[in-house]
Amino acid sequence: MRAGPPDERAALDSDALQARLHALEAQSAGQAREIRALERIETLLERVDALEREKLRFEGQLKELSAILALSRGLSGTLEPAIWLRAVLPLLSRILPGDAVAMWLLEDGGTILQRAAAVGSAILAAPVPRGEGIVGLVAATGRAQLVPDLAAESRVLPAELLAGPSGAYLAVPCRTAAGSVVAVLTAQAATPHDLPPTILGLAQAVASHVATAWDNVQLYQRTREMATRDELTGLWNRRHLAEQLEQEIQRARRYGHPFAVVLADIDDFKVYNDSHGHLGGDRVLRQLAELLLRTTRRADVVARIGGEEFVIVLPESDRPGAAAVAEKIREAVASEPFPGRESQPGGRVTVTLGFACFPEEGEDAVILLEKADRALYLGKHDGGNCVRPAPRP
Numbered sequence: 001m002r003a004g005p006p007d008e009r010a011a012l013d014s015d016a017l018q019a020r021l022h023a024l025e026a027q028s029a030g031q032a033r034e035i036r037a038l039e040r041i042e043t044l045l046e047r048v049d050a051l052e053r054e055k056l057r058f059e060g061q062l063k064e065l066s067a068i069l070a071l072s073r074g075l076s077g078t079l080e081p082a083i084w085l086r087a088v089l090p091l092l093s094r095i096l097p098g099d100a101v102a103m104w105l106l107e108d109g110g111t112i113l114q115r116a117a118a119v120g121s122a123i124l125a126a127p128v129p130r131g132e133g134i135v136g137l138v139a140a141t142g143r144a145q146l147v148p149d150l151a152a153e154s155r156v157l158p159a160e161l162l163a164g165p166s167g168a169y170l171a172v173p174c175r176t177a178a179g180s181v182v183a184v185l186t187a188q189a190a191t192p193h194d195l196p197p198t199i200l201g202l203a204q205a206v207a208s209h210v211a212t213a214w215d216n217v218q219l220y221q222r223t224r225e226m227a228t229r230d231e232l233t234g235l236w237n238r239r240h241l242a243e244q245l246e247q248e249i250q251r252a253r254r255y256g257h258p259f260a261v262v263l264a265d266i267d268d269f270k271v272y273n274d275s276h277g278h279l280g281g282d283r284v285l286r287q288l289a290e291l292l293l294r295t296t297r298r299a300d301v302v303a304r305i306g307g308e309e310f311v312i313v314l315p316e317s318d319r320p321g322a323a324a325v326a327e328k329i330r331e332a333v334a335s336e337p338f339p340g341r342e343s344q345p346g347g348r349v350t351v352t353l354g355f356a357c358f359p360e361e362g363e364d365a366v367i368l369l370e371k372a373d374r375a376l377y378l379g380k381h382d383g384g385n386c387v388r389p390a391p392r393p
Helices: 006-075 081-093 133-141 199-228 238-255 269-294 319-335 365-381
Strands: 100-107 112-119 145-147 168-175 181-189 259-266 301-306 309-315 351-358 387-389
Touching: 081 100, 081 112, 081 199, 100 133, 112 133, 133 145, 133 168, 133 181, 168 199, 181 199, 199 238, 238 259, 238 301, 238 309, 238 351, 238 365, 259 269, 259 319, 259 365, 269 301, 269 309, 269 319, 309 319, 319 351, 319 387, 351 365, 365 387
Parallel strands: 351 387
Antiparallel strands: 100 112, 100 181, 145 168, 168 181, 259 309, 259 351, 301 309
């Protein structure tokens, strides 16, 4: 077949090129659409990833807030210190990471820290001086400490360790609204670097709630003590004595253990007040209260029930034991250098004591007090400065 003229061939080539150009343009437009679609898909995927991360972050925050809410409810469940301390550590162990969690309270005027409770550790810790070790440093500075690897930390004290000498350690101060540190929370992981830095924020939030709750417990205790303490001497008052006597009776009945009630009364106290005035008499009462605390056990209940009369409840004490304690008190008072004692008969301040024992003299608080008071009266009748047991029928 013979080709056409040159102009005709050129026109055909131009049409082919034009068609090809349109095809390429269409292909390019399609590819551009595909690229834009892919870019939109990538953008959507990035947004999905971001939303997923945000979702996880919100879920984590929600979990933390739920845990803190549960903690707050648990912490406000009681105002009794012993019960509160038993309840707080299981709650904390469910929030803070690690293998062992503990709470250290500032005691002894704020100079030492004593581990009040712990979860995951059966070892009783020795006191930690404020400013020493990790716990003491946190108490002194009020700044949290995170130790990733205990093997590289020389400041930690053996008493602070909860889960062995290795691993990671976290100590966070519990600060009140006034800014004072009242306790330190610690968590220990058995594996180094197992406590991430991200835990600090949660731990500090938890510590803040613990500090507020513990401050409320302490305030409640101080308020309750004000209502149950004798204003002049600081000893327990008649109200608290009645409560303690009833508890001691219930305990003695349950376990079959004896206890004794001792009444003490200052001899010729009116003579002292007439010679030295009531302010001088108040000083003697305060000094006698301190002496009674020194000569009795921590488990004993020492109360002032009015005027110059005092009551001592002696748990786990029988008749011979009560007589020995009462005689010890009598001797201590007679030899105490009370100011102005030379104005008293015999040149010294003395007391007369009477006592009654559960269950021999009675199984009721009123009866025991009445019989101890009867014994005291007999001692006064005999001249005072003596110890008398409740008379038996």
